Amino acid sequence: LGEVKNRADLIIYWGGNPAECHPRHFTKYTLTQKGKYVPNGRKDRTMILVDIRETPSAKAADIFLQIRPSKDFEVLTTLRALVKSQPVNPETVVETGLTVEQLQDFADRMKRARFGVLFFGMGLSMTRGKHMNSAAILTLAAELNAFTKFVTMPMRGHGNVTGSDMVMRWTTSYPFGINLSRGYPRFNPGEYSTVDVLIRGDNDAALILGADPGATMPQPAIDHLSRIPTVVLDPKVTHTSRLARVHITTAATGISAPGTVYRMDEVPLPLRPALRSPYPTDEEILRRICEAVARKPPWMPGTNGLKLRVK
Amino acid sequence: MLRITGGKVYDPANNINGEVRDVCISDGRIVSQVEGGRTIDATGMVIFPGGVDVHTHVAGAALNFARAMIPEDHRRAAAFVHSPNRRTGLGGATPTTFATGYLYAGMGWTTVNEAAVPILTAKHTHEELRDTPIVDKTCCVLMANNEIVLDLLEAGELERAAHVVAWQIWAAKAYGVKAVNPGGVEAWKWGKNAGALSDPIEGYHKVTPAKIISSLARIVDDLHLPHPLHLHCNNLGAPGNFNTTLETMRVLEGNRAHMAHLQYHAYGGDDWDTIRSESAAIADYFNNHSNLTTDAGAILFGNTVTITADGPWQHLLYKLTGHKWGNLDVENETGCGIVPYTYRPNNLVNAVQWAVGLELLLLINDPWRVSLTTDHPNGAAFWRYPEIIQLLMDAEFRREQLKKLPAKARKRIVLPDLNRQYTLSEIAIITSAGPARTLGLSQKGHLGVGADADVAIYNENPDIARMFAYPRYVIKGGEIVVEEGEIRHTVPGRGFVVQPTYDTQIENYLRPLFQQYYTMSFDNYPVEMERIAGAEVRELS
Numbered sequence: 106l107g108e109v110k111n112r113a114d115l116i117i118y119w120g121g122n123p124a125e126c127h128p129r130h131f132t133k134y135t136l137t138q139k140g141k142y143v144p145n146g147r148k149d150r151t152m153i154l155v156d157i158r159e160t161p162s163a164k165a166a167d168i169f170l171q172i173r174p175s176k177d178f179e180v181l182t183t184l185r186a187l188v189k190s191q192p193v194n195p196e197t198v199v200e201t202g203l204t205v206e207q208l209q210d211f212a213d214r215m216k217r218a219r220f221g222v223l224f225f226g227m228g229l230s231m232t233r234g235k236h237m238n239s240a241a242i243l244t245l246a247a248e249l250n251a252f253t254k255f256v257t258m259p260m261r262g263h264g265n266v267t268g269s270d271m272v273m274r275w276t277t278s279y280p281f282g283i284n285l286s287r288g289y290p291r292f293n294p295g296e297y298s299t300v301d302v303l304i305r306g307d308n309d310a311a312l313i314l315g316a317d318p319g320a321t322m323p324q325p326a327i328d329h330l331s332r333i334p335t336v337v338l339d340p341k342v343t344h345t346s347r348l349a350r351v352h353i354t355t356a357a358t359g360i361s362a363p364g365t366v367y368r369m370d371e372v373p374l375p376l377r378p379a380l381r382s383p384y385p386t387d388e389e390i391l392r393r394i395c396e397a398v399a400r401k402p403p404w405m406p407g408t409n410g411l412k413l414r415v416k
Numbered sequence: 417m418l419r420i421t422g423g424k425v426y427d428p429a430n431n432i433n434g435e436v437r438d439v440c441i442s443d444g445r446i447v448s449q450v451e452g453g454r455t456i457d458a459t460g461m462v463i464f465p466g467g468v469d470v471h472t473h474v475a476g477a478a479l480n481f482a483r484a485m486i487p488e489d490h491r492r493a494a495a496f497v498h499s500p501n502r503r504t505g506l507g508g509a510t511p512t513t514f515a516t517g518y519l520y521a522g523m524g525w526t527t528v529n530e531a532a533v534p535i536l537t538a539k540h541t542h543e544e545l546r547d548t549p550i551v552d553k554t555c556c557v558l559m560a561n562n563e564i565v566l567d568l569l570e571a572g573e574l575e576r577a578a579h580v581v582a583w584q585i586w587a588a589k590a591y592g593v594k595a596v597n598p599g600g601v602e603a604w605k606w607g608k609n610a611g612a613l614s615d616p617i618e619g620y621h622k623v624t625p626a627k628i629i630s631s632l633a634r635i636v637d638d639l640h641l642p643h644p645l646h647l648h649c650n651n652l653g654a655p656g657n658f659n660t661t662l663e664t665m666r667v668l669e670g671n672r673a674h675m676a677h678l679q680y681h682a683y684g685g686d687d688w689d690t691i692r693s694e695s696a697a698i699a700d701y702f703n704n705h706s707n708l709t710t711d712a713g714a715i716l717f718g719n720t721v722t723i724t725a726d727g728p729w730q731h732l733l734y735k736l737t738g739h740k741w742g743n744l745d746v747e748n749e750t751g752c753g754i755v756p757y758t759y760r761p762n763n764l765v766n767a768v769q770w771a772v773g774l775e776l777l778l779l780i781n782d783p784w785r786v787s788l789t790t791d792h793p794n795g796a797a798f799w800r801y802p803e804i805i806q807l808l809m810d811a812e813f814r815r816e817q818l819k820k821l822p823a824k825a826r827k828r829i830v831l832p833d834l835n836r837q838y839t840l841s842e843i844a845i846i847t848s849a850g851p852a853r854t855l856g857l858s859q860k861g862h863l864g865v866g867a868d869a870d871v872a873i874y875n876e877n878p879d880i881a882r883m884f885a886y887p888r889y890v891i892k893g894g895e896i897v898v899e900e901g902e903i904r905h906t907v908p909g910r911g912f913v914v915q916p917t918y919d920t921q922i923e924n925y926l927r928p929l930f931q932q933y934y935t936m937s938f939d940n941y942p943v944e945m946e947r948i949a950g951a952e953v954r955e956l957s
Binding site for chain 1: 475477480481483484487490493495496497498503504505506508510512513514536537539540543544547563604605606607619731734735741743744745746747748932933934935936940944
C-alpha cells in the first residue's frame, strides 16, 4: 500500500465498495494522499471503478464502468485480449454491459499508466466464477507487467483475517481449510473449510474466536453449531454466542488488549491498548485452556501406557 | 553435564583433525572436564561442531507468500505428525517454521542466518523465527534499495547515511546488512532493472549500483559489524553476468564483503543457448582477494520454489517458464518475487548451473572462505545438503552424475576436469567453522573450551549422503535434541542481534520523512525487543 501511495497513477477498484467497506482506503493510501512520485495527490491519479451497481464509491471515481452481474470473467478476459492487441468479437462484448470502445479505452489507460493497481473485492472473488475470476484478474495484472508496472491486491477485511492467514501458513503451510485430524496438516477448501465441515456435521465440538458464523453462515451450519458444544470467545454478545454452550467475554483486541494485526498487504502493525479491561485477553484464555489440556494424560499410544495393537 | 567419548573429533578451528578425544559439556558450553553426568560412547562415530548456515530463507513475508503459492508441493512434502515433544508441520521446499527447526537439527545444523529481512515486515520475520525451534538465528536486513538511504547517497551525505543504516539495523533487530540487486529492485518499482554498475539507476542522477555497493560496504565496516556486507550482485542468473560479478568484486577492494550464492553470478555466454561456466575466472579472482567470503548457492535437480528480493529477475523467470509468479513490493525499501521452479538435468542452463555450484566449491582453494549453501529454497531445499557433501567428497560419484548431463553441457563446464575430493575436515569447515567465522559468531563452529555446546555426531558410513542426513546424536546448547536420528527433545533457539551506535538525533531527521512517505507511523516501525525470542544483544564499538 505504501508503494500505491507513493507511485500509483491509475487506481482500479473491481467488485468492491471501499467508500463504505474500507472508508480510510482512499484517504490513507490510494487517492487523496500526496506521494513521492505523485506530488499533487488526487490530481495526479485516475480512479476507475468496475461494479454491477452504482455504489457510493462511484462518486469518488473518474470513470465508473457498470457491468452486468456475473460477467466479470468475460470482461477480464476481453481486457487481457485487448491489452495484447488481439481481436475481440463486439457482439459478445456487448453482453457484458460495456462496449468495445469502453474496454479499449480501459486497456489503453492501463498500458499507459506508470504504476497501476487493481484492487478487487468479494464482488469479484465470491460471485459466479469465484476463484476463476480471481485467477483472471491476477493474470491480467501479471501480463500488464510486460508493458508497465502493475500490481493487484484483494480488499480483505473482517478484523485480523490476514493475520490468521499468516500464522496458519507458517505453522501448517496452508492459509485456511486445514484438517489436523491425522496429526499433520491437510488442505482442501470445499472439504475442510469451516462451512463444509459444519454442514456435514463432521465435528463434535467448536471453539470460535474472532468470528460470528451465526450471522453469516448457511442455516444447516448454524444448526450444527447449536447441536454440539460450541465455545465462543468474544468481547460482545453475538449471534453465535447466543447459540453457544459457553461464551467467555474477552478484552477487545486493539482497544483493551495488545497484539499484532496484519494489514491487507501483509504488513504487521503493533496494537497498543488505550483502555484497561476487566476481562482476560483471548491469548490468556487460550493459554489457560492449553495448560489444562496439557495436564490431562496424552491420548497417543505409547505415551500413556497404551500400546498400539499391531496384528 | 555430558561427556562424549571415543569419537573422532573434527574441529578445524582448533586444528583437531580426526583425533579420538573426549568432548565435555556443562551448562550449555564446552568445558575441559566434567565429573559425573551422562556419557555418550561415540566409538566409530565422527564429531563435528553443529552446522551453521550462512545464507538461507526460512522466515518472513516472502517465504510465507511462497508457502501459500505451492499447495501442490506441500502434498508431496514430508509430514511431521505432532507428538508430546514435537509440533505438527510439513517439510518440502518451504518447510513450516517448526519443521524447519526439526529438519535443520535433524541433520546436525544448529545456527542459521535468515538472509533477507525488510525492515517494514521485520516483526513478521521475528515472529516466525520465534516459532523456529532448536536452531539459533541471526538475520540480515535489506538495505540496497532503501529510498531514504539512496536519497542520502544522491545528496552525498555518507555520514548521515551511516547513522540511518545503524538506526535501521537496530530498528529491525538485525545482525547484518544485506544488499540485493543494488538499485535494481528500486528501478523495478517502475518496471525497470539496473544492469550496468556505473549507470545511474532509475529515478536518480548520481546513484549507481557501484556507489551503493561501495558505500554500504564501507558503512558496514565503519560500524564494526561482525558480519561483512552480505551482497547479492546485480544481474543474477543472466548469461554473461560474470563480468558484472568481477566488476563488483573490484568495487569492493578495501572493504570486506560476503558474496551470496556465487553460483548464480558466474555464467558466461550471451544468451540461454550459449551459456557456459565462468567459475574458473570468478574463483581465480576470489582466491587472490582475501577481503571476500562467499557461499556456493549450489543447485540440485528437482522441484523447488525460487524466492528473492530481486523482483525484475523473477518477472523474467516468470516470462521464461510460464509458471506461477508472485510479486511483493515493500514500501520505500525493497521488493520480492516468487516463482516455483524445476531444475532438470537435461536442460542445458540447469546443467551448467548444477556444475557451476560444485566447481566453485572445488576451485576456491581456501575452504574457510566458501560456505555450503543452496540459497534455500532457491537452488534446492536445505535438507538436501548431504547430497552436495557426497558430490564434494566422492569424485567417482560426481563423474557418474555428470553422465546424466546433455553432451552439449559437458563442453561448457570445467567440472569433468576437477578431481579434488573434500576431506571430512574440509566439510567441517564449509558447513560449520567457516560460516561461523564469516558471521563473526565466535562461540559457534568450534569445540574449544567456552564454545556453545552445539555438536553433531555422525555414524561413520561409506554412504556419505546417508551419513550426513541422519546424525546419531545432535546436541544443542548442551541438550541432546536428536537421538538415533529422531527428534527427542526440543529447546528454544536464541536470536543474535547487534546494536551499532548512532546519533540519536537521527530520529528527528527520519520522523518527518516517515510522515511523508510511509503508511506506518514512525513509532510503530521499530521491532520491540520483546519480540525476539532468546535475544542476545551484541554492542559494538
